[in-house]
Amino acid sequence: NGRVELRDVRFRYPSGADVSLASLEEVATLDRTISEPVLRGVSFTAEPGQMVALVGPSGAGKSTLSMLIPRVYDVSDGQVLVGGVDVRDATLASLRDEIGVVTQDSHLFHESIRENLRYAKPEATDDELWTALAGAQIADLVRSLPDGLDTTVGERGYRFSGGEKQRIAIARLLLKAPSIVILDEATAHLDSESEAAVQRALSVALAGRTALVIAHRLSTVRDADQILVLDGGRIVERGRHDELVAVG
Ligand code: ADP
Ligand code: ADP
Numbered sequence: 001n002g003r004v005e006l007r008d009v010r011f012r013y014p015s016g017a018d019v020s021l022a023s024l025e026e027v028a029t030l031d032r033t034i035s036e037p038v039l040r041g042v043s044f045t046a047e048p049g050q051m052v053a054l055v056g057p058s059g060a061g062k063s064t065l066s067m068l069i070p071r072v073y074d075v076s077d078g079q080v081l082v083g084g085v086d087v088r089d090a091t092l093a094s095l096r097d098e099i100g101v102v103t104q105d106s107h108l109f110h111e112s113i114r115e116n117l118r119y120a121k122p123e124a125t126d127d128e129l130w131t132a133l134a135g136a137q138i139a140d141l142v143r144s145l146p147d148g149l150d151t152t153v154g155e156r157g158y159r160f161s162g163g164e165k166q167r168i169a170i171a172r173l174l175l176k177a178p179s180i181v182i183l184d185e186a187t188a189h190l191d192s193e194s195e196a197a198v199q200r201a202l203s204v205a206l207a208g209r210t211a212l213v214i215a216h217r218l219s220t221v222r223d224a225d226q227i228l229v230l231d232g233g234r235i236v237e238r239g240r241h242d243e244l245v246a247v248g
Contacts, residue, residue, distance in 0.1 A: 001048050001083045001084070001179065002048035002049065002083065002098075002179035002180055002209065002210040003045070003046065003047060003048050003081070003082070003083055003084060003210065004045070004046040004052075004069060004080075004081070004082055004180060004210055004212065005044075005045045005046075005079075005080070005081040005084075006042050006043055006044055006045075006065075006068075006078070006079070006080055006081075007043055007078050007079040007080075007081070008041050008042070008043050008077070008078040008079075009039055009041070009042045009043070009065070009068065009075050009077070009078035009079070009080060010037060010039055010040060010041055010042075010075065010076050010077040010078050011037065011038050011039040011061075011064060011065075011068065011073065011075055011076045011077075011233075012036065012037045012038055012076050013038060013064075013073075037076075037233055038061045038064050038233050039061050039064060039065060039068075039233045040232070040233040040234050041078070041234065042061075042065060042078075042230070042233070042234065042235055043078075043235075044226070044228055044235065044238070046210050046211075046212060046225075046226075047210070047225075048179070048210055049208055049209065049210060050210055050211070050225040050226070051206065051210075051211040051213060051221075051223065051224045051225050051226075052210075052211070052212050052213070052224060052225065052226045052227075052228065053212075053213045053214075053215055053221035053224035053226070053227045053228065054066070054212065054213070054214045054215070054228050054230055055214075055215050055216075055217075055218055055221065055227060055228070055229055055230070056229050056230035056231050056236075057231060060230040060231050060232065060233070061230055061232075061233045062184075062214045062230055063184055063214065065230070066101075066182045066184055066212060066214060068080050068087075069082065069087070069099060069180070069182060069212065070087075070095050070096065070099045070101065070182070071087045071088075071090075071092060071095055074088065082095065082098060082099070082180065083098065083179075097176075097178065098178055098179050098180055099178050099180045099181075099182060100173045100176050100178035100180070100181045100182070101181075101182045101183075101184070102166070102169050102170060102173060102181070102182070102183050102184070102186045102202075103183075103184040103185070103186065104184065104185045104186060104187075104188040104189055106162075106165040106166050106168065106169035107169065108153045108165055108168060108169065110153070111152045111153065111154060111157070112147075112149065112150050112151060112152050112153065112157075113129075113133075113142060113149050113150070113151050113153060113168060114129065114149040114150060116153060116168060116172060117129050117132060117133075117149075117168075117171060117172050117175055119172065120172045120173070120175040120176035121175045121176060124175055126149065128175065129149060129171075129175070130143075130149075131174075132171040132172070132174040132175045133168075133171045135170075135171065135174045135201070135204045135205070136167045136168070136170040136171035136173075136174060136201040136204070136205065137167060137197060137200055137201045137204075138164060138167035138168060138170075138171060138201070141164065145158060153165070153168070161194060162189060162190050162194060163190050163191075163193075163194025163195070163197050163198050164194075166186060166187070166190070166194075166198045166201075167197065167198060167201045170198070170201045170202060170204075170205050173205050174204070174205055178209065179209055179210060180209060180210045180211075180212070181205065181206060181209050181210070181211045181212070182211075182212045182213075182214075183202065183211065183212070183213045183214065184214045185214050185215065185216055186198065186202065186213075187199060187202075187220065188216055199220070218241065218244065218245070221241065222241045223241075224240070224241065225240070226238060226239070226240070227239060227240065227241060227244055229244070
């Protein structure tokens with residue numbers, strides 16, 4: 001039903017965690033952090049349809065926390081409940097159906113727009129694809145391209161901007177229609193014009209769903225029902241935007 005609850009969640013990365021993308025300097029840093037807890041007792045509830053924002057300095061544990069919900073990692077201690085069920089008792093397939101993720105680099109794995117969208121819903125008709133693209137405010141652009149839905153996205157295809165790729169990823173989210181959406185700095189790295197377009201698409205995509213939004217700026221999560229400030233793996237402040245801005 002879209003309810004997400006974390007109960008005293010603690011987490012540390014196991015040694016030998018995936019450091020394959022780290023540079024050599026980063027590996028030196030990671031070696032020290034591997035033994036350090038990344039989350040030190042985090043509790044909150046996102047009621048169905050609520051937007052909960054996570055803000056805080058880089059390294060605070062925001063992305064790690066978000067990955068515990070679709071069970072990319074298992075908690076070291078405590079509990080994560082999705083729809084009242086401990087994620088350890090849910091199947092990964094059901095969690096993937098219930099939770100949609102949009103991150104700062106869109107995962108457009110497939111050649112054409114049609115294939116990228118059908119990944120979310122293999123049986124989708126072209127009408128449904130166009131409706132999703134319209135919801136994500138990218139239908140007009142795709143319609144203007146000679147190959148339409150068959151336009152390729154990769155290196156040799158049409159050069160979509162970062163914001164356009166995000167909107168295609170959002171169209172995929174609309175087709176998937178999950179009850180829970182996780183946005184991990186979905187508008188980071190975009191110029192302000194594309195950011196505004198992606199924000200508009202996101203407001204359509206988030207309507208009626210539970211959302212956990214990781215944001216780099218407090219101003220982008222003004223409408224959140226709860227803002228959690230994470231620092232050093234703990235929630236150090238929580239409140240609505242006006243409450244947090246008031247205390248500075
Ligand atoms: P945030 O999203 O708030 O910037 P992260 O969740 O990315 O924070 O990182 C929290 C801590 O966990 C950091 O110290 C980071 O170095 C560490 N960390 C992140 N990913 C890994 C990993 N795969 N293996 C080991 N440590 C990691
Ligand atoms: P999840 O497995 O929880 O969906 P991922 O990080 O794997 O999370 O994927 C992020 C987004 O990319 C999701 O919206 C998912 O639907 C989509 N996605 C994942 N794998 C593929 C793929 N092979 N092709 C197209 N889209 C994908």
